Structures are given as structure tokens and as C-alpha cells.
Amino acid sequence: YVIPGQRVVEGHQNYIMAYNMITGIRVAVSRCSWLPSPVKEEDFSNVTKLIFDMEGNSLTPGTKYEFKFKDYAPEVFRRLRTRFGIDQADYLLSLTEKVSLNELGSPGKSGSFFYYSRDYKFIIKTIHHSEHRQLRKVLKQYYEYVEKNPNTFISQFYGLHRLKMYTRKGIIKVHFIVMNNLFPPHRAMNLTYDLKGSTHGRRTDIEKAKAAGKTSIIAKDLNFLELKDKISLGPIKKKPIIEQIAKDVKLLQQLNIMDYSLLIGVHDLRKSQEEDPDNLMANFDPPPIHPHSHPPLSPPNELETEIPEPTQGEQNQDQDPSSNPPQNTTPTPTSKHPHPHPHAQHQPKQQVQLQQTQQTTTSTTTTNPCFIEPDGGIRATDANNQDQPLVYYMGIIDSLTNYSTFKRCETLLRCLKDKRETISAIPAYDYGERFYKFMDKIIVSKTQEELNRTKY
Ligand code: ATP
Ligand code: CA
Numbered sequence: 001y002v003i004p005g006q007r008v009v010e011g012h013q014n015y016i017m018a019y020n021m022i023t024g025i026r027v028a029v030s031r032c033s034w035l036p037s038p039v040k041e042e043d044f045s046n047v048t049k050l051i052f053d054m055e056g057n058s059l060t061p062g063t064k065y066e067f068k069f070k071d072y073a074p075e076v077f078r079r080l081r082t083r084f085g086i087d088q089a090d091y092l093l094s095l096t097e098k099v100s101l102n103e104l105g106s107p108g109k110s111g112s113f114f115y116y117s118r119d120y121k122f123i124i125k126t127i128h129h130s131e132h133r134q135l136r137k138v139l140k141q142y143y144e145y146v147e148k149n150p151n152t153f154i155s156q157f158y159g160l161h162r163l164k165m166y167t168r169k170g171i172i173k174v175h176f177i178v179m180n181n182l183f184p185p186h187r188a189m190n191l192t193y194d195l196k197g198s199t200h201g202r203r204t205d206i207e208k209a210k211a212a213g214k215t216s217i218i219a220k221d222l223n224f225l226e227l228k229d230k231i232s233l234g235p236i237k238k239k240p241i242i243e244q245i246a247k248d249v250k251l252l253q254q255l256n257i258m259d260y261s262l263l264i265g266v267h268d269l270r271k272s273q274e275e276d277p278d279n280l281m282a283n284f285d286p287p288p289i290h291p292h293s294h295p296p297l298s299p300p301n302e303l304e305t306e307i308p309e310p311t312q313g314e315q316n317q318d319q320d321p322s323s324n325p326p327q328n329t330t331p332t333p334t335s336k337h338p339h340p341h342p343h344a345q346h347q348p349k350q351q352v353q354l355q356q357t358q359q360t361t362t363s364t365t366t367t368n369p370c371f372i373e374p375d376g377g378i379r380a381t382d383a384n385n386q387d388q389p390l391v392y393y394m395g396i397i398d399s400l401t402n403y404s405t406f407k408r409c410e411t412l413l414r415c416l417k418d419k420r421e422t423i424s425a426i427p428a429y430d431y432g433e434r435f436y437k438f439m440d441k442i443i444v445s446k447t448q449e450e451l452n453r454t455k456y
């Protein structure tokens with residue numbers, strides 16, 4: 001499948017795929033129970049199959065294109081969404097209004113496609129069949145882990161699906177996941193790091209990328225080291241964060257997973273002040289979050305399409321603007337109010353009245369360490385735990401690669417040439433150890449001088 005970087009509009013070669021993905025999600029998610037119930041053993045292996053065609057039937061609406069859609073372990077993902085504080089109605093609305101093709105430039109080696117939901121909260125990533133198998137295999141352990149560790153940094157998986165389409169070239173099967181976007185819509189990241197703790201080939205030519213006019217530059221381990229950068233967290237914040245990373249790494253080691261990264265977006269409050277003289281960030285307080293008042297970072301390319309109404313589930317979604325909750329006020333790290341989940345996007349949502357589910361939808365919000373802001377950001381602090389004008393958005397991404405035979409071969413081949421510690425394809429246990437050690441080393445508070453030196 002060719003990966004294009006253009007708009008996904010009618011006529012685009014991925015238009016039908018994107019259209020079918022969101023149609024499938026829309027119908028499948030509407031069919032999930034709205035009342036969160038305890039997950040049963042059989043829910044992990046359960047697969048719902050839906051057949052879409054022009055005529056439609058009692059389960060699916062008539063659609064423009066014929067395709068088959070599989071929803072894996074729908075009740076497990078439904079429960080995971082609840083655990084991560086994602087409201088069922090919001091999820092449906094965000095994903096199925098319009099989908100946009102991402103602007104990450106040329107995709108990674110894996111050849112995955114990334115799509116943002118219209119509101120920039122969710123990411124759809126197409127995955128390799130082996131990653132799909134991996135997630136199914138470890139779903140129960142992942143689920144149990146999340147139940148105990150709702151503040152995990154590991155990607156939040158909200159859905160696992162498969163699309164089967166008939167094209168001129170034959171039958172195409174596309175596996176994909178829905179996950180959290182670590183970055184909020186209201187803030188630009190001044191620099192993003194994708195860190196693995198390895199050095200082999202881990203450099204982005206930042207100057208070249210800038211010269212090419214790239215807006216979202218993903219720097220890597222060597223860039224981080226060369227810039228003499230640090231993740232500035234004083235002892236009070238570092239402790240719980242590094243402990244959570246240690247636990248997350250331990251799980252990934254047990255699951256035989258490697259090749260993941262810590263993705264860190266840095267937002268420099270000084271810079272946003274410079275760029276926006278009207279902005280009221282005196283004392284570097286984070287700005288209030290108004291989800292709809294700022295455009296997404298890179299204006300998404302709209303998939304302009306009408307999505308057919310499903311036959312059941314959400315006909316009752318009448319938007320009632322008068323029921324919008326009051327806009328959130330400036331979050332402060334010391335706020336005593338329980339925050340929603342840290343690593344998901346939780347700007348105040350448009351409330352959707354669901355007559356059908358009004359009494360039954362309960363939102364299990366997880367209690368959130370008070371230093372994590374409602375949008376998932378972590379304010380930098382110095383050695384005395386005083387706030388600094390940087391905010392970090394971070395999480396462990398790309399965590400579905402099993403240390404497979406392929407990787408084993410790669411390790412053997414590369415070991416002939418390079419020192420073992422510097423390469424990334426090493427067994428899951430070693431990978432995790434190296435990853436953790438690196439993160440432990442780079443999370444150190446910055447001095448005032450260092451802070452002045454590194455402006456992002
Ligand atoms: P490869 O295997 O070559 O590393 P991939 O196709 O598996 O590539 P990822 O590593 O998952 O891709 O992600 C590539 C980039 O997409 C990341 O560096 C990051 O910029 C962005 N990205 C991925 N997941 C997220 C997320 N959850 N939130 C925000 N950005 C993300
Ligand atoms: Ca990756």
C-alpha cells in the first residue's frame with residue numbers, strides 16, 4: 001500500500017480506507033454495551049464481525065463501499081476506555097465526525113499510517129499483522145496492568161480493529177489501533193524527542209529538517225545528548241515518575257516487547273510568551289484550556305465525507321449547547337481537585353445528551369497525581385522543586401514490537417559490526433534495562449543557567 005502525504009479527500013487513494021475505518025468504528029462502538037460491566041474471560045478472545053454493503057442489514061447501515069470489519073475484544077477496550085476516563089459518546093463523536101491524515105512527514109520504517117481524530121485527541125495507527133497478534137496475545141496482561149496502574153505511561157489502547165476491503169489489486173486487510181494522542185491541541189511543542197536509550201543511528205539532522213521547513217521535528221537520543229539537554233524535574237516529581245517508568249518497563253520486559261520509545265514533547269512557556277505578546281502567562285502559569293479556541297497544531301486535512309447513520313446506538317445524540325459545562329479554569333499543579341487521567345486529552349468536553357444512556361453512563365475517572373495537569377502536561381521543576389517555564393508531555397509509544405525471530409537475526413548481523421550496547425535490537429530484558437537507565441540519567445533538574453542556555 002502506497003503511503004501518500006496528501007489530503008484524504010474523495011478521489012485520494014486512501015479515501016475509501018479512511019472512510020471504511022471510521023464507518024466501522026462508528027457502528028462497532030455504538031454496539032458496545034453502554035453500561036460498563038466487569039470484563040469476563042471470554043471477552044478477551046471475543047471478535048465481532050460486521051459486513052457492510054450497499055443494502056445494509058439489521059446490524060449495519062447501507063454504505064457506499066463494501067467491506068468487512070472486525071472489532072477485537074470490544075468489551076475489554078470499552079472497559080479500558082472507561083478506565084482511562086474516555087466517555088463513550090465523546091469517543092464516538094471525536095472519531096467519527098471527520099478524520100484527518102497526519103502531518104508527521106514521511107512515516108517511520110514500519111510504513112504505518114497515522115490519522116488524527118478531528119479534535120486531535122485520538123490517533124489511528126495502522127499496524128503490522130505481527131503487532132496485531134502481539135496486542136491480542138498480551139491484552140489480558142495489559143488490561144490487568146492498567147487496572148492496577150491507571151497512570152501508566154504506556155500507550156493507552158482504545159480499540160483494535162481489522163478492515164478487509166476488495167480493491168482492483170485484490171483483497172486488502174488493514175489492522176489498526178486507536179490510541180491517545182500525547183500532545184494537546186492547544187499547545188505547540190517546541191521540540192519533540194523520541195528516546196530509546198540507544199545511540200545507533202539515533203540522530204535527526206535538525207538543521208536540515210528546519211531548512212526543509214518542517215514544523216514538527218522529532219529529535220532523538222544523540223540530539224538530546226549533543227544539546228546537553230535534561231528533563232528537568234526536581235526530586236518530588238522525579239520519584240513517582242521514574243517509579244512508574246520502572247514498572248512500565250518491567251511489564252514490557254515480561255511481555256518480551258522492545259523497540260519502544262519515550263516520546264517527550266517540550267513546550268517552552270517563555271517562547272509562547274515571546275510569540276504571543278497578548279498572552280497572559282505572567283509567572284509562566286499555564287494558559288487556560290479552551291479546546292475549541294485554538295486550531296490543531298498542523299491544520300488537519302479533512303476527510304470530507306458523510307458518514308452513514310448507524311441503525312442503532314446513537315440516533316439519540318442531540319447536541320445541546322446549553323448543557324456545555326463551564327470552561328475549565330487555569331489548572332495549577334497544586335490544585336486539590338481530582339484531575340482526570342493524566343496522559344489523555346481531557347479538555348472540557350462538549351456534553352452530549354444520550355437519552356438512552358443518561359442514567360447508565362458512569363465515568364470512572366482515575367485519580368491523578370496532582371502534579372499532572374488536566375491536559376497531561378508535567379510542569380518542569382528545579383532542584384528545589386520550584387516551577388520552571390517548561391511543560392512536558394510524555395508517554396511510551398510503539399510498544400507492540402515483539403522480540404521476534406526477525407529481531408534476533410538483526411541482532412546477530414549487527415553485533416558483528418557494532419558494540420552490543422549501542423544498537424537497538426537487543427532482547428527485551430536488556431532493552432528495558434538500557435531504556436530505564438537512560439531515562440533515570442536524563443531526568444535531572446536544570447539549573448537556572450542551563451535553563452537560560454536551552455531555549456527550545
Ligand atoms: P518505527 O517503527 O519506524 O519507529 P512506527 O511507524 O512504528 O515507526 P511510531 O514509532 O509509533 O511509528 O511513531 C512515529 C512518530 O509518530 C513518533 O515519533 C511520534 O512523533 C508520533 N507518535 C506516535 N505515537 C504518538 C502518540 N501516541 N502521540 C503523539 N504522537 C505520536
Ligand atoms: Ca518507533
Ligand code: CA
Nearest residue numbers: 108110398401
Ligand atoms: Ca514501530
